[in-house]
Amino acid sequence: MSTEAMNWAMDDAPMPRTEKGKPDTTARHVLQVLGEHARPDGTNAHPSILRMQYRTGYDRTTVQRALRRLEKAALIRRDGSVDGRTRWQLAMELIRPKTDWSDLEREEDDFRAAATARKRRSRSKGVTHAESVTVTDSKDVTVTDAESVTGDVTDSTPSRHALKVRPSRTQRRPNHQQPSDNQLHKDSCEPPAHESEPSASALFDSPASGADATDGQQEDIDFAAFYAIYPRKVAKGNARKAFAAAVKRGVKPAALIAAAQAHRDHWARCRTETRFIPHPTSWLNAERYDDELPSAAADQQSGATGYQPWRNPEDQSAYYEEL
Template structure:
């Protein structure tokens, strides 16, 4: 393999074009495969069609057509035969014009400008200007705001307007005292936001109790997010803590790698699972002079062996 020939085929050789003027990437790929078998001067390139197929993944007909297009473009020329294979010479004296790079840069700039324009138009569609806003309240009062504010109030029977627009925070309410900034913030927030925001920090003190009793303490922040989500779904903190204690007893003396992460345990709602039954320790007849039964957890290894062989 010649690095000079490969570098020429990849970066310096003119880009072959199709009949429609588009880049002929197939012929370009075949040219690179030929360069891998050429000498530093671009001669003695004689890979078989089968070898080029293996290198590029193209079928035999595609490779042969690409070779003919490269010959017509003057990038390669036949230079005899080697063991029934055609030998080619690469036209390494040809160079790609510098305008190819500048054309690509210009296309990139045009693409970025078009993307920025689409983004600007998308944002402008969601902007509502408050210079002239018509507001219809539920008590059938119509207020028209302009640069010089004029308020016309007409009492009528209650009716629904086809379009209801919430008043801007910066607009003054006619015949009423200007509300404070805190009141504006309270009025502008939706009921769902008013309930969800404090609820997200609700029972975080109880989370400390959960974290204390849970058998595996990993990824505390993820567990805290899962805790808040579980509370929002309606789970009781005391119920979760009790379930975590039961799970800790269940996993006691078990392989810790099979213990769930706290966030996984909370997200899957495992606090509502029924705990596995915990059978008591096996009771065996005493060995030797002892008359009271003992369990395996309080026996020595020698006593266990004698008890099991009894």
């Protein structure tokens, strides 16, 4: 092994080029193997093809093609043979131009400059610079610079930033259902004396419904009123479907709500346990809303309402009388 020939093959030898003008790294690697087996003057390099395959990892055909390209570039030349192997002589008089190193340094500087410019552009995209901003909300405020603010504020209320003012109740917002003007007027006025508090029966006999409610919204309102009255809360989803089916059969929602209230009062008078009250789904599917119920007087005559919980009397003698 010769240090001089090895250094020449690695650093000083001209870089072989492919037909497209790119560095021929395969041929360069094979040239380094020849330099390892040459004398200091570059002569007597005769490693076998098998040795070059082992050293480089290339197959036989790749090594042979690389040798032909090196020979064509005049970096090596044939100098006889030894034991059936071709003997090569390295053209150590050929020196790599110094511009190759300066070109690589220039390419490296260009790459770093481009990377810095890309990073600067990506950062600038996240920041929006504006020389002047004019705000014309509910106040006359004009911002002409980031350093100066001029404006006329005539309101006596505590000042707030114009950009943080929340919209009022009556301001219409997109993508939201707006109340009607009549509804806003009703919300802002006190109810008359004769309409101060609706009766409990009025709530059940005619459930509340919005004038602008759609069919689906009205159905949800009616079912909510029914489910609130029915004393047993089980399987709400199935009950909703059964309620819709009953309405589809022609039963008015107000009739269902009234029937549910009547059954609730009957079960309360009879002190029926919750486990004996049918599920709302079963009650609706079985059309129990058409059942005839005994009157309140009949429930009272049957003794259903005769029970009264015992309360401690002020006169203790009454306690002994009950015993």
